[in-house]
Amino acid sequence: MQRRVRYRECDPMGVVYHAHYVDWFEEARTEALRDLGLPYAALEQDGVFMPVVDLAVRYHHPALYDDLVEIVTTVSDELPTTRVRFDYRVFRDGIEKPCCSAHVTLCFMDAETRRPIRAPKRVLETLEEVLGD
Amino acid sequence: MQRRVRYRECDPMGVVYHAHYVDWFEEARTEALRDLGLPYAALEQDGVFMPVVDLAVRYHHPALYDDLVEIVTTVSDELPTTRVRFDYRVFRDGIEKPCCSAHVTLCFMDAETRRPIRAPKRVLETLEEVLGD
Amino acid sequence: MQRRVRYRECDPMGVVYHAHYVDWFEEARTEALRDLGLPYAALEQDGVFMPVVDLAVRYHHPALYDDLVEIVTTVSDELPTTRVRFDYRVFRDGIEKPCCSAHVTLCFMDAETRRPIRAPKRVLETLEEVLGD
Amino acid sequence: MQRRVRYRECDPMGVVYHAHYVDWFEEARTEALRDLGLPYAALEQDGVFMPVVDLAVRYHHPALYDDLVEIVTTVSDELPTTRVRFDYRVFRDGIEKPCCSAHVTLCFMDAETRRPIRAPKRVLETLEEVLGD
Numbered sequence: 156m157q158r159r160v161r162y163r164e165c166d167p168m169g170v171v172y173h174a175h176y177v178d179w180f181e182e183a184r185t186e187a188l189r190d191l192g193l194p195y196a197a198l199e200q201d202g203v204f205m206p207v208v209d210l211a212v213r214y215h216h217p218a219l220y221d222d223l224v225e226i227v228t229t230v231s232d233e234l235p236t237t238r239v240r241f242d243y244r245v246f247r248d249g250i251e252k253p254c255c256s257a258h259v260t261l262c263f264m265d266a267e268t269r270r271p272i273r274a275p276k277r278v279l280e281t282l283e284e285v286l287g288d
Numbered sequence: 289m290q291r292r293v294r295y296r297e298c299d300p301m302g303v304v305y306h307a308h309y310v311d312w313f314e315e316a317r318t319e320a321l322r323d324l325g326l327p328y329a330a331l332e333q334d335g336v337f338m339p340v341v342d343l344a345v346r347y348h349h350p351a352l353y354d355d356l357v358e359i360v361t362t363v364s365d366e367l368p369t370t371r372v373r374f375d376y377r378v379f380r381d382g383i384e385k386p387c388c389s390a391h392v393t394l395c396f397m398d399a400e401t402r403r404p405i406r407a408p409k410r411v412l413e414t415l416e417e418v419l420g421d
Numbered sequence: 422m423q424r425r426v427r428y429r430e431c432d433p434m435g436v437v438y439h440a441h442y443v444d445w446f447e448e449a450r451t452e453a454l455r456d457l458g459l460p461y462a463a464l465e466q467d468g469v470f471m472p473v474v475d476l477a478v479r480y481h482h483p484a485l486y487d488d489l490v491e492i493v494t495t496v497s498d499e500l501p502t503t504r505v506r507f508d509y510r511v512f513r514d515g516i517e518k519p520c521c522s523a524h525v526t527l528c529f530m531d532a533e534t535r536r537p538i539r540a541p542k543r544v545l546e547t548l549e550e551v552l553g554d
Numbered sequence: 555m556q557r558r559v560r561y562r563e564c565d566p567m568g569v570v571y572h573a574h575y576v577d578w579f580e581e582a583r584t585e586a587l588r589d590l591g592l593p594y595a596a597l598e599q600d601g602v603f604m605p606v607v608d609l610a611v612r613y614h615h616p617a618l619y620d621d622l623v624e625i626v627t628t629v630s631d632e633l634p635t636t637r638v639r640f641d642y643r644v645f646r647d648g649i650e651k652p653c654c655s656a657h658v659t660l661c662f663m664d665a666e667t668r669r670p671i672r673a674p675k676r677v678l679e680t681l682e683e684v685l686g687d
Contacts, residue, residue, distance in 0.1 A: 159448075159451075159452075161444070161447060161448060161451070162299055162300070162305070162447055162451070162461070163299065163305050163307060163444055163447055165299060165300045166295055166296065166298060166299070166300070167295065167298045167299070167300065167302045167353060167598075168603055168605065168665075169300045170605075172295070172296050173576070173605070173606040173609070174296060174573055174574075174576035174577055174580075177572070177573035177576060178427070178429055178573055181427060181428055181429055181573075182425075182427060185425075185427070185428070185487075186425075194487065195428070195487070196486060196487040199486075199566075204567055206567065206569075206572070206613070206616070207572040207613055208612070208613055209610070209611060209612045209613065210572070210610070210611050211608070211609070211610040211611075212608060212609050212610075213607070213608045214605070214606055214607050214608065217605070220300060220462060220465075221451075221460065221461070221462040266567075292581075292584075292585075294577070294580060294581060294584070295580055295584070295594070296577055296580055300465075301470055301472065301532075303472075306443070306472070306473040306476070307440055307441075307443035307444055307447075308440075310439070310440035310443060311440055311560070311562055314440075314560060314561055314562055315558075315560060318558075318560070318561070318620075319558075327620065328561070328620070329619060329620040332433075332619075337434055339434065339436075339439075339480070339483070340439040340480055341479070341480050342477070342478060342479045342480065343439070343477070343478050344475070344476070344477040344478075345475060345476050345477075346474070346475045347472070347473055347474055347475065350472070353595060353598075354584075354593065354594070354595040399434075428565055428566070428571070429565065429571050429573060431565060431566045432561055432562065432564060432565070432566070433561070433564045433565070433566065433568045433619060435566045438561070438562050440562060486566060
């Protein structure tokens with residue numbers, strides 16, 4: 156996913172404030188799921204929440220105001236049981252080394268009971284197809 | 289309400305990014321309502337939402353990183369029927385002229401039907417007491 | 422400009438939190454200026470800041486999670502002297518009435534002295550061309 | 555540091571959106587440094603930036619709207635050479651188990667050259683005193 160760095164995301168050092176990358180990861184995985192035919196909004200309508208259970212980010216070099224950044228998202232290649240992990244690398248236009256790398260783990264939760272559940276069948280079937288190749 | 293300006297709130301000009309003042313207004317009116325004995329969380333538990341219907345902000349001079357700012361909140365002195373208006377002035381420590389002045393209007397809404405409603409009795413009674421003096 | 426509503430932008434009412442629209446206006450005017458050949462990043466490199474001096478927003482009906490919203494930006498049709506005003510209307514996909522309308526006024530400022538200045542020549546010339554028709 | 559959970563920080567699940575905890579960590583370490591006599595604003599005035607180089611967060615259970623949360627900050631007990639690590643635990647009022655635990659590592663950087671530097675003498679001396687006991 157490509158994305159433009161906004162003024163409101165930059166701090167007095169003139170670079171992207173570190174917390175905003177986490178927002179980008181939401182955007183990137185939402186679009187990655189949509190591309191797989193699994194829009195998150197539809198999962199919620201089916202009564203499934205996917206809260207974040209952990210994340211880790213490493214900042215290698217700064218992204219700057221108005222940069223066009225590319226966020227590359229990868230789903231971990233194990234089929235999820237109760238959790239699913241996404242890996243991210245953020246690239247500034249024209250620079251080979253990522254400026255940021257990260258992962259975010261989400262679990263599946265019943266929206267009603269707020270208890271963890273196993274990955275819904277439609278998620279498993281979609282990922283099986285993608286990862287099965 | 290006093291509040292410290294945070295690094296994440298400051299932009300490459302080294303001053304508070306304009307949109308964040310709107311966040312401060314939520315904080316200030318929440319604490320003003322709590323001080324009146326009307327915690328917003330309790331209103332929501334009673335099935336009342338208070339969405340914002342309009343706002344206007346004028347920025348007079350910038351607030352800076354790590355400033356201790358004072359947000360002065362005033363409830364408009366008419367009893368609300370379907371809407372209530374809050375006026376704000378933001379002061380930087382030691383400077384008489386406000387750096388920002390604003391107002392935010394909220395309405396009352398039934399959380400279930402999502403339709404506008406009249407001000408709940410407990411809101412009216414509290415404000416009558418405050419404004420009646 | 423089209424934009425997807427993100428989860429982090431939605432509040433417990435399930436709708437976009439009011440302050441985030443102001444972020445969208447920055448995005449929309451940045452892209453509008455870029456389309457006119459006036460990227461804001463280039464103005465800053467020329468030593469010009471454009472701080473926001475006032476804004477006003479009216480919320481007509483809520484935008485929801487994952488909505489594809491269209492933000493329509495109009496530059497006021499007077500040539501700016503020291504200030505320039507942008508008008509915005511936000512549309513939810515498939516709904517004719519805007520869910521939000523607003524304006525934001527910015528001034529021109531010398532980045533070095535932090536004093537207001539007149540609109541730079543390149544801004545005037547570009548807007549003259551656009552508005553002159 | 556104590557802090558009230560704000561409406562704008564809560565998402566459609568009715569809980570704090572995961573990215574906002576990272577904002578709280580900035581607040582908590584800023585106040586922890588101030589308490590040690592090392593206000594970050596003063597470090598910047600001395601030409602020292604402290605960008606974040608990595609962070610990791612684990613979310614154990616959710617914090618809710620209007621919760622009074624306590625963020626406990628610990629500086630790692632090794633004297634920093636080029637980096638300093640802060641550990642955080644976030645507690646909801648009245649619940650013993652933290653709802654969130656995390657660490658954030660920052661480096662020291664020359665504000666002019668934007669190159670990493672060793673921990674400034676005033677930082678070392680202060681931490682030596684604190685950790686030396």
